[in-house]
Amino acid sequence: MKFKVIPSHIAVIMDGNGRWAEKQGKKRTEGHRAGATAIDRLLDVALEYKIPAISLYAFSTENWKRPITEVNAIFNLLIEFIDTRLDDIQKKGIRIQHSGNRSKLSKKVLEKIDGAAKATQKNKKIVANFCLNYGGQEEILSGFHRIQAARKESRVPLDKPISPKEFEKYLYTHPLPPVDLLIRTAGEQRVSNFLLWQIAYAEFFFTNTLWPDFGRESLEEALVFFESRKRKFGGLA
Ligand code: IPE
Ligand code: IPE
Ligand code: MG
Numbered sequence: 001m002k003f004k005v006i007p008s009h010i011a012v013i014m015d016g017n018g019r020w021a022e023k024q025g026k027k028r029t030e031g032h033r034a035g036a037t038a039i040d041r042l043l044d045v046a047l048e049y050k051i052p053a054i055s056l057y058a059f060s061t062e063n064w065k066r067p068i069t070e071v072n073a074i075f076n077l078l079i080e081f082i083d084t085r086l087d088d089i090q091k092k093g094i095r096i097q098h099s100g101n102r103s104k105l106s107k108k109v110l111e112k113i114d115g116a117a118k119a120t121q122k123n124k125k126i127v128a129n130f131c132l133n134y135g136g137q138e139e140i141l142s143g144f145h146r147i148q149a150a151r152k153e154s155r156v157p158l159d160k161p162i163s164p165k166e167f168e169k170y171l172y173t174h175p176l177p178p179v180d181l182l183i184r185t186a187g188e189q190r191v192s193n194f195l196l197w198q199i200a201y202a203e204f205f206f207t208n209t210l211w212p213d214f215g216r217e218s219l220e221e222a223l224v225f226f227e228s229r230k231r232k233f234g235g236l237a
Contacts, residue, residue, distance in 0.1 A: 001223070004227055008052050010179070011055040011179045011182045012042070012183045013182070013185070013188075014039075014211040015184060015185050016210030017034065018031050019031070020213065034212035036077055038211055038213070041214070042054065043128055045216050049219075053127040053129060056128065057131050059075075059078075059133055061100075062192075078113075079109065079112050090123070093125030096130065097127055099132075099172035100134035137193060139172050142170075143170035143172075147169075181205060182199050182202045183205045185210060186210050187206070188206075203225070203226055205222040207221070
């Protein structure tokens with residue numbers, strides 16, 4: 001398909017892995033595994049349409065509430081994802097980035113995600129931003145703490161107003177642009193603590209498709225929707 005406008009940054013709340021598995025009488029882990037192959041498809045179509053940045057909500061700061069067996073399965077799948085895809089990702093020119101709080105992530109997970117980010121840092125085609133132990137509220141608070149620490153260090157008065165531009169440098173997603181299009185699968189219409197700062201003027205696309213079933217047609221449907229929106233950013237169109 002041809003599109004007149006392409007979003008600079010798409011954020012995806014990949015929801016419905018558990019329901020997909022349940023529908024087929026499979027274990028929830030099988031849903032997450034199928035979800036990983038949907039990421040492969042999404043990245044291929046994103047490359048084709050030259051979508052510069054994709055943020056993937058893979059594990060939230062609230063997902064620790066799940067049974068430890070499921071949490072471990074998700075992280076093991078992530079490690080497997082990087083191990084089995086890194087060469088391909090490299091060949092395709094995809095740059096890997098991580099957004100999220102590092103403190104609760106295991107050494108192994110950090111090693112994998114940092115290794116993938118380092119190995120792909122020169123890639124220019126698209127950025128795949130994996131949001132792991134990510135929460136929008138935590139990101140804003142941690143950004144605030146870090147900006148204040150930096151100001152203290154350089155003796156800038158701590159009560160000097162902070163501009164949004166300056167603050168954005170302290171978000172995990174830096175230097176990615178604001179989100180133009182937010183996609184959430186599996187019929188839920190909520191944000192679940194994803195990229196709260198970055199979605200200020202995003203268009204929202206909700207679909208009943210479960211994440212493991214998301215493919216080319218689903219992304220094209222979202223791009224058709226995005227193209228049809230009249231964006232005003234608070235001004236007059
Ligand atoms: C999304 O699928 C993946 C993660 C949260 C890691 P879910 O696991 O939330 O699937 P449902 O919502 O139970 O169907
Ligand atoms: C959001 O999905 C988190 C991810 C996709 C990683 P959840 O399934 O955790 O969200 P809620 O609990 O339904 O809001
Ligand atoms: Mg869910």
